[in-house]
Amino acid sequence: MVIIGAGPSGLLLGQLLSQTGIDSIVLEARSREYVEQRVRAGVLEHQSVEILDAAGVGARMRREGLLHQGIELQFSGAAHRIDFAALTGRGVMIYGQQEVIKDLVAARLASGQALHFDAAHVAVRDVASDAPSVEFTAAGLTHRVRCDFIAGCDGFHGICRPSIPASALTCYERSYPFAWLGILAEAPPASPELVYARHQRGFALLSMRSPHTTRLYLQCAPEEPLAQWPDERIWGELQTRLSRSDGFRLNEGPIQQKSVTPMRSFVVEPMQYGRLYLAGDAAHIVPPTGAKGMNLAIADVRVLARALAQFYRTGSTEALAGYSQACLRRVWKVQRFSWWMTMLLHRLEEAGGFDERRQIAELDYISSSRAAAQSLAENYVGLPLE
Numbered sequence: 001m002v003i004i005g006a007g008p009s010g011l012l013l014g015q016l017l018s019q020t021g022i023d024s025i026v027l028e029a030r031s032r033e034y035v036e037q038r039v040r041a042g043v044l045e046h047q048s049v050e051i052l053d054a055a056g057v058g059a060r061m062r063r064e065g066l067l068h069q070g071i072e073l074q075f076s077g078a079a080h081r082i083d084f085a086a087l088t089g090r091g092v093m094i095y096g097q098q099e100v101i102k103d104l105v106a107a108r109l110a111s112g113q114a115l116h117f118d119a120a121h122v123a124v125r126d127v128a129s130d131a132p133s134v135e136f137t138a139a140g141l142t143h144r145v146r147c148d149f150i151a152g153c154d155g156f157h158g159i160c161r162p163s164i165p166a167s168a169l170t171c172y173e174r175s176y177p178f179a180w181l182g183i184l185a186e187a188p189p190a191s192p193e194l195v196y197a198r199h200q201r202g203f204a205l206l207s208m209r210s211p212h213t214t215r216l217y218l219q220c221a222p223e224e225p226l227a228q229w230p231d232e233r234i235w236g237e238l239q240t241r242l243s244r245s246d247g248f249r250l251n252e253g254p255i256q257q258k259s260v261t262p263m264r265s266f267v268v269e270p271m272q273y274g275r276l277y278l279a280g281d282a283a284h285i286v287p288p289t290g291a292k293g294m295n296l297a298i299a300d301v302r303v304l305a306r307a308l309a310q311f312y313r314t315g316s317t318e319a320l321a322g323y324s325q326a327c328l329r330r331v332w333k334v335q336r337f338s339w340w341m342t343m344l345l346h347r348l349e350e351a352g353g354f355d356e357r358r359q360i361a362e363l364d365y366i367s368s369s370r371a372a373a374q375s376l377a378e379n380y381v382g383l384p385l386e
Contacts, residue, residue: 002145061095071193090382150276152278183257188211
C-alpha cells in the first residue's frame with residue numbers, strides 16, 4: 001500500500017494498517033518540520049478520540065488535551081451555553097492537529113515502516129489496473145513502487161484527485177463570500193470553552209490550543225491582505241465582536257501567527273477510482289465553522305482501513321467497493337451541519353435585515369429549546385460512525 005500525504009488521514013491510515021500487519025509506504029511532499037508545526041484544526045469529536053486511542057496514539061492527547069463538555073453561543077450581547085454532556089453524554093477534545101501529527105509521526109517511526117518527507121515528483125500510474133504503481137524522488141534518488149492499492153491523502157491541492165479522469169468524477173462546490181482571519185496568541189483563554197459569536201460586524205470565535213495559548217478567528221473579506229490587519233486592529237475588532245453585557249473581555253498577548261482561511265464546501269463523488277482511494281481533504285472540504293475537517297478525515301480512513309483489512313484477511317473486495325458510498329453518507333451530513341453553522345453565525349452582506357432577524361431568531365430558538373440544542377450538540381460531538 002502506498003499512502004500519499006502525511007497529514008492526519010495518511011498517517012492514521014498507516015498506523016491502523018500497521019496494527020493489522022499490513023505494510024505501507026507514506027510519502028509527503030513537505031518537510032517533517034512543516035507538517036508538525038502547521039497550526040490548523042483543533043477540535044476532536046468523541047469518536048475521533050476513541051479511534052486515536054484504539055490506534056495507540058492517544059496517550060499524550062489524554063494527558064495534554066482539553067476535554068470540553070459544551071460551547072457557548074453568543075448573540076445580542078449575551079452568551080448561552082450548549083451543554084453537550086447533558087444533551088448527549090459526550091464531549092469533544094481540544095488538541096491541535098499538529099499535535100496529532102506529531103504523535104502519529106512518532107508512532108510511524110517507531111514501527112519501522114517507511115515514511116518519506118520532502119518526496120518530490122510524485123506520480124501515480126495504472127490506478128485502473130490490478131497493479132498500480134507510484135513514482136517519486138527522495139534524497140536525490142528516483143523510485144518506482146508497485147503496490148496493491150494507493151491512498152490519496154494529499155489534500156485539496158494534491159496530485160491524487162487530478163490523476164483520476166475528470167469524466168469519472170462529479171464535483172460539488174460552494175464558495176462563501178467571506179473568510180476567517182485567524183490568530184494564535186500567547187495569552188490564556190478568557191473562556192473555559194469555545195465561544196461562537198454572531199455580531200452585526202461579523203462572526204468571531206474564541207478557541208484555544210492550551211491553557212496558555214488562545215486561538216481566535218474573525219470574519220473578514222476573502223483574500224484579505226494581512227497588511228491591513230496590524231495587531232492593534234485585530235484585538236480591537238475581536239474585543240468588539242466578543243463583547244457582551246456582563247463585561248466579558250479577552251486576554252490579549254503577543255500574536256504568534258496570522259493567516260486568512262477562505263471558506264468553501266467541496267465534495268467529489270465517487271471517492272475511489274480503480275485502486276486509488278481518496279480520503280480527507282483530497283475528497284472533501286468543509287467550512288471550519290463546524291470543526292469537522294480533521295474528524296471527517298479520521299472517519300474516512302477508519303472505513304478504508306477496515307475494508308483493506310477485510311481484503312487481506314479474506315480476499316473479499318466487498319467493503320472496498322463500498323468505501324465511497326459508506327464515507328459519502330457521513331460526508332454529506334457533515335456538509336449540511338457545517339453549512340448550517342456557517343449561515344447561522346456569519347454576517348451576510350447582501351442578505352439585508354430579514355436574514356439578520358432570522359439568524360437571531362434561530363439562535364434564540366436553539367438557546368431556549370432542548371430539542372434544538374440537542375440537535376446541534378449531537379452533530380458537534382459527532383454523529384455515530386456506521
